[in-house]
Amino acid sequence: MNQNLTTDRQTFVTHLECSITGERYEADQLHGLSRAGRPLLVRYDLDAVRSAVSRDTIEARPTDLWRWRELLPVRHTSNIVSLGEIETPLVPLTKSGGPNVLVKDEGRLPTGSFKARGLVMAVAMAKELGVTKIAMPTNGNAGAALAAYATRCGIETIVFCPDDTPEINVREIAMQGARVWRVNGLIDDCGAIVGKGAAEGRWFDFSTLKEPYRIEGKKTMGLELAAQFGWKLPDAIFYPTGGGTGLIGMWKAFDELEKLGWIGSERPKMFAVQASGCAPIVRAFEAGEEHAERWEDASTVAAGIRVPKAVGDFLILRAVRESGGQALAVGDPAILKAVDAAAKQDGLLLCPEGGATLAAYHQALNIGLVDEDDKVVLFNCATGLKYPMPEAPQALDRTRPIDFDAL
Numbered sequence: 179m180n181q182n183l184t185t186d187r188q189t190f191v192t193h194l195e196c197s198i199t200g201e202r203y204e205a206d207q208l209h210g211l212s213r214a215g216r217p218l219l220v221r222y223d224l225d226a227v228r229s230a231v232s233r234d235t236i237e238a239r240p241t242d243l244w245r246w247r248e249l250l251p252v253r254h255t256s257n258i259v260s261l262g263e264i265e266t267p268l269v270p271l272t273k274s275g276g277p278n279v280l281v282k283d284e285g286r287l288p289t290g291s292f293k294a295r296g297l298v299m300a301v302a303m304a305k306e307l308g309v310t311k312i313a314m315p316t317n318g319n320a321g322a323a324l325a326a327y328a329t330r331c332g333i334e335t336i337v338f339c340p341d342d343t344p345e346i347n348v349r350e351i352a353m354q355g356a357r358v359w360r361v362n363g364l365i366d367d368c369g370a371i372v373g374k375g376a377a378e379g380r381w382f383d384f385s386t387l388k389e390p391y392r393i394e395g396k397k398t399m400g401l402e403l404a405a406q407f408g409w410k411l412p413d414a415i416f417y418p419t420g421g422g423t424g425l426i427g428m429w430k431a432f433d434e435l436e437k438l439g440w441i442g443s444e445r446p447k448m449f450a451v452q453a454s455g456c457a458p459i460v461r462a463f464e465a466g467e468e469h470a471e472r473w474e475d476a477s478t479v480a481a482g483i484r485v486p487k488a489v490g491d492f493l494i495l496r497a498v499r500e501s502g503g504q505a506l507a508v509g510d511p512a513i514l515k516a517v518d519a520a521a522k523q524d525g526l527l528l529c530p531e532g533g534a535t536l537a538a539y540h541q542a543l544n545i546g547l548v549d550e551d552d553k554v555v556l557f558n559c560a561t562g563l564k565y566p567m568p569e570a571p572q573a574l575d576r577t578r579p580i581d582f583d584a585l
C-alpha cells in the first residue's frame with residue numbers, strides 16, 4: 179500500500195449542506211439528494227485543517243490523490259480502495275493549441291478516465307457507510323470506474339447505459355465485474371430506472387451528484403492545479419461539461435484553498451464546454467436562467483457530455499458566471515478536427531470531449547474571451563484509446579517487389 183495510506187486518520191468533515199437551501203445534514207450517515215432534491219455538499223472544519231497541515235506538508239508527500247486526505251471525506255483509510263490514483267500531468271499543446279495551452283491529461287488515471295477520481299471517493303464512502311449494492315446510469319466511463327472500485331471491495335454493481343454507448347466502455351464495465359444493461363434511451367432514461375429501483379430499496383443510487391462524495395473526489399483536480407501552478411491558478415479552464423461534477427468540484431476546491439490561505443482570491447475564468455447537439459447549460463447561460471431545461475434529441479460524438487439534464491445545473495451556471503467565464507457549444511465536426519489536430523501536430527491523442535475543449539479554446543480566442551498570453555488548461559478527461567479512430571488499412575505484400583519511394 180502507498181505510504182500515504184498506512185496510518186488511519188481523522189477527517190475534518192463537520193457536516194453536509196444542501197446546495198440550494200443550506201440545510202444541514204449529519205456526516206457519517208448515508209445520504210442521497212437533499213430534501214429539496216438537490217446535491218449535498220461536504221463541509222470541513224478548515225481552521226482545524228489549517229492547524230493540522232500546511233502547503234509544505236502537502237508538497238512533501240507523494241503526488242497522488244491521497245496527499246489531499248485532510249480535505250477529503252474518508253474517515254478510515256482502511257476503507258480506501260486504491261488502484262493508484264496518480265497526479266495527472268499538464269502536457270503543453272504548443273502547435274494545435276498555442277504557446278500557453280496545457281492539457282491536464284486525465285486519461286492516465288485508473289480505468290482511463292477522470293471518473294476514477296469521483297468514484298474512488300464515492301465507493302470508499304459507500305463502503306464506510308455499509309452499502310452493499312449500487313446501481314448507476316452511465317455514458318460509459320463512470321460505469322467502468324464504479325465497476326472497478328466496487329468490485330475491488332466486494333460491493334455489487336448494476337450499471338445501465340444508453341444502447342449506443344461506445345462498445346469498449348460496455349465491455350470494460352462487464353469485464354470489471356458489474357452487471358451491465360444497454361437501455362434504448364439516453365442517460366436520464368437510464369437514471370429513471372436506477373431511481374425507481376432505489377425507491378423500492380433494491381440498491382443505492384450512484385447517479386451523478388445524487389450522492390455527495392463524487393464531487394469531493396473530482397475536487398482534487400482543482401487542488402492539483404493549485405499545487406502544479408505554484409499556488410497561483412491558471413487564467414482560464416476549459417471543462418467538457420456533462421453533469422458538471424468536475425467544474426463544481428474545482429470551484430469548491432478553490433474556495434476551500436482560499437479559506438485555508440493557500441491561494442489568493444483570483445480565479446480562473448471557467449468555460450463550460452458542451453456539444454452543439456446537447457447544450458442545455460449553454461442555452462441556460464445565454465438566456466440568463468438559473469436552471470437548465472432538458473435538451474431534447476441529444477446527439478454528439480462526445481458521449482461523456484451527452485447529458486440532457488443535470489441536477490447540478492445551477493451550481494455549474496453559478497461557478498461559470500462568478501468566474502467571468504462562459505458556456506460554449508462546439509459542433510461535432512469541430513470536435514473531430516481538434517482531436518485530429520492534437521494527434522497529428524502534437525502527438526497527443528485526446529478523447530472527443532477533450533477535443534471539444536480544444537475547439538472551444540479556439541472559439542474563445544476568436545471572439546476575444548481569452549487571449550494568447552493567457553495561461554489556459556484544457557481538460558482531456560479520458561484516454562483517446564477508448565474511442566473509435568479512423569482506419570489505417572494500408573498493407574504490404576513482402577513477397578512482391580517493394581516500392582520504397584512510395585512508403
Ligand SMILES: *Cc1c(COP(=O)(O)O)cnc(C)c1O
Pocket residue numbers: 291293319320386418419420421422423424425482483529531532559560
Ligand atoms: C463524464 C465525462 C465528462 C463530463 O464530466 P462531468 O463532470 O460529468 O461534467 C467529460 N468527458 C468524459 C470523457 C467523461 O467521461
